[in-house]
Every structure is written in structure tokens, then in C-alpha cells.
Amino acid sequence: MSRTPETVALAERVSRVLFLVAGWLAIAFGAVVAGGAVVGLRTAGTSADSLLLAGFMFAAAFVFVSLGVLVSPPFRRRLRRRRPISRFGRIRTLERRAFDNGDxxxxxxxxxxxxxxxxxxxxxxxxxxxxxxxxxxxxxxRERYCRTCSEYADSRGDRPRPSADRV
Ligand SMILES: [Zn+2]
Structure with missing residues (x-):
């Protein structure tokens, strides 16, 4: 099978969808297990056995939700944009890339x-x-620039424009 750009693009799109589905399934499964642990605790009481079982279920739920988050493309994109762990609150990011309408x-x-x-x-x-x-x-x-304007913006240091709703 030849790997033309179209088939590669299609394969990437399919794998993205599959990862998205797998991610959400894992998250949903983790949520169900966590819910089951809560229900188990409420119905079976807090004996040592049911506490242990609930503990295992919570641990399994945590693993599945983490897996789902790591596998799912939207979360992965966010993880890729992450800042130092000490950052809380409003952050601004700027992503630059080439675009070509192609038609x-x-x-x-x-x-x-x-x-x-x-x-x-x-x-x-x-x-x-x-x-x-x-x-x-x-x-x-999203701002689109021609090459000249893009280079001009680069030369100005390209700081994000201050937003109107500054606090
Ligand atoms: Zn221009």
C-alpha cells in the first residue's frame, strides 16, 4: 500500500478519533467504577472489607481516568501547552505556524x-x-498574516495584544 499524503492524513484522523473514543471510554469507565465504590460504601457500610474494596475501586478508577486523560487528543494538546507546575490562573499563549489554503x-x-x-x-x-x-x-x-506582515510582527517582538477585559 502506498502511503500518499492523503492516506497518511486519513490514518491520522482515524487514529485521533479512536484515541478520543478510547480516552472517553476509559474516563467513563473510571467514573462508573468510582460511582460503584461510593454506592458500595453506602449500601455495604464501612466494614474493613468494604473499605478495602472501595479503596481498590477508587485506585482503579484513578488509573482509568488518568489513562483516559493521557490518551485523549484534546487533553494531550492541553498537556503539551502546559506551563511550570507553579502556574495558576490566567495565562496567554501564542502559537505560530504556516498555513496554506491549498486551493x-x-x-x-x-x-x-x-x-x-x-x-x-x-x-x-x-x-x-x-x-x-x-x-x-x-x-x-486567530490572525492570518502574509509573509511580509508576519516578519514585521516578528521584528516587533510579537507580544500578545492586551485584552480589553484586563483586571
Ligand atoms: Zn500583510
């Missing part, structure tokens, strides 16, 4: 408004982080 469609450069088919895209995110891991996205801004 005859064009976008407008956010700097000079000229029509462009390819260039650089800047993805600014404002997120809340717990222990360095972004858990909630406040805002995402």
Missing part, C-alpha cells in the same frame, strides 16, 4: 488586508491554568 480560496492578511493563499497564522489563547495545565479557554484569536 484557490484566499484569506485576507490581518495586517495589510491583501488577499493571501498562504502565510503565517498566529493563534493567541487566553486560558486559565491549574498547576500549569490549561483547563479553561477564555478566548482564542
Amino acid at each position: 484557490d480560496s484566499f484569506s485576507r492578511c490581518d495586517g495589510c488586508r491583501s488577499p493571501i493563499e498562504s502565510g503565517r497564522v498566529r493563534l493567541r489563547r487566553e486560558e486559565y491554568a491549574i498547576a500549569g495545565v490549561p483547563v479553561y479557554t477564555v478566548s482564542t484569536t
Whole structure:
């Protein structure tokens, strides 16, 4: 089988979906096991045996939820963007990458408004982080630039624009 870019892209998309499904299944299974442990404790009382069983179930639930989080692509993307573990609260990130519409469609450069088919895209995110891991996205801004404007922005040091709702 030849590995053309299309089949590679398709395989990547399929594996992403599979990992997503596997991740959520593991998380759901972990939640069910944790729920079972709680129900077990409430119905069987707090004898040594039921406490031990519940302990094992909580440990298993923790393992499954952790596995699910690690396997699931959206969580992995967040983990990849993580900051030092001491970071709590609002963080700003800037991601730069090339873009190419790949067809005859064009976008407008956010700097000079000229029509462009390819260039650089800047993805600014404002997120809340717990222990360095972004858990909630406040805002995402996507800016597309032509190469000239992109280089100009780079030369200015490219600091994120201050948002209007500063506290
Ligand atoms: Zn431009």
C-alpha cells in the first residue's frame, strides 16, 4: 500500500478519533467504577472489607481516568501547552505556524488586508491554568498574516495584544 499524503492524513484522523473514543471510554469507565465504590460504601457500610474494596475501586478508577486523560487528543494538546507546575490562573499563549489554503480560496492578511493563499497564522489563547495545565479557554484569536506582515510582527517582538477585559 502506498502511503500518499492523503492516506497518511486519513490514518491520522482515524487514529485521533479512536484515541478520543478510547480516552472517553476509559474516563467513563473510571467514573462508573468510582460511582460503584461510593454506592458500595453506602449500601455495604464501612466494614474493613468494604473499605478495602472501595479503596481498590477508587485506585482503579484513578488509573482509568488518568489513562483516559493521557490518551485523549484534546487533553494531550492541553498537556503539551502546559506551563511550570507553579502556574495558576490566567495565562496567554501564542502559537505560530504556516498555513496554506491549498486551493484557490484566499484569506485576507490581518495586517495589510491583501488577499493571501498562504502565510503565517498566529493563534493567541487566553486560558486559565491549574498547576500549569490549561483547563479553561477564555478566548482564542486567530490572525492570518502574509509573509511580509508576519516578519514585521516578528521584528516587533510579537507580544500578545492586551485584552480589553484586563483586571
Ligand atoms: Zn500583510
